[in-house]
Amino acid sequence: MDSGALELCCMPRDQSDSDINGDGKWRRWQQLPRSPFTRLDVTSYAVHSDGETILFSTNGDNGSATFAFDTRRFLWTRLGEWSLPFAGRGHFDSGLHALVGLDSENLGYLFACDVPSTNRRCPVPAWKRSKKKVFRESPADRHVGATLVYMGCRRNFCLVECVSVEVKENNADQMLLEKPGGVPQRSRYMYRLMTFTLKYDKMDNLRVKHGRVQYYKVPKKATTDFVCADPVAFWL
DSSP, X not given: OBTTBOEEOXXXXXXXXXXXXXXXXXXXXXXXXXXXXXXXXXXXXXXXXXXXXXXXXXXXXXXXXXXEEETTTTEEEEEESOOOSXXXXXXXXXXXXXXXXXXXXXXXXXXXEEOOOSSSOOOOOOEEEOSSOOSOOOTTEEEEEEEEEEXXXXXXXXXXXXXXXXXXXXXXXXXXXXXXXXXXXXXXXXXXXXXXXXXXXXXXXXXXXXEEEEEXXXXXXXXXXXXXXXXXXXXX
């Protein structure tokens, strides 16, 4: 998806594929039906649990709406005048049978949203917000941006959070503001990676079970507004 265009490029199935020039390379880009909204109006998106449909929520001049794009039939369906509750990318978790994403209005919380129907108009799906934040609440860390990564196993996630950290004069490579003593001299950007699991408790509340937390320096050459506001991570 790009500005004013929606295109598809598929891997070859085998050497007999008529769209291949005999060298086994990928097919050429194929233009698809244009989206019924402007790309810049997209507020959230996710791949449906069927693995074949992409959901898009938008907020434009005509208000909020959610659309489904069928990648097999190349068809758009307007699901309703509502938006998915999370911001940016959502991830389908088979254990929760829900779409999981970050809350945009209340920073640090998570949403788990029921998976909507995709072949017809439907009401706003039910959702729950986590009881606890996943962002670090520390006077030494200033939140800059975050990305949620699904790690491929049931309920296992990784939060990639970019924070601005004040560093002390006595050891520039250690974050020591949580300990007494030392005078802050400067700040640097760090990636804070936290792995965690999600589950519903006995009261059907969405609970976060914290796991391992690690910090990584962001190289100065990579310290740009884009890298810090939208930290990128890959899980293989």
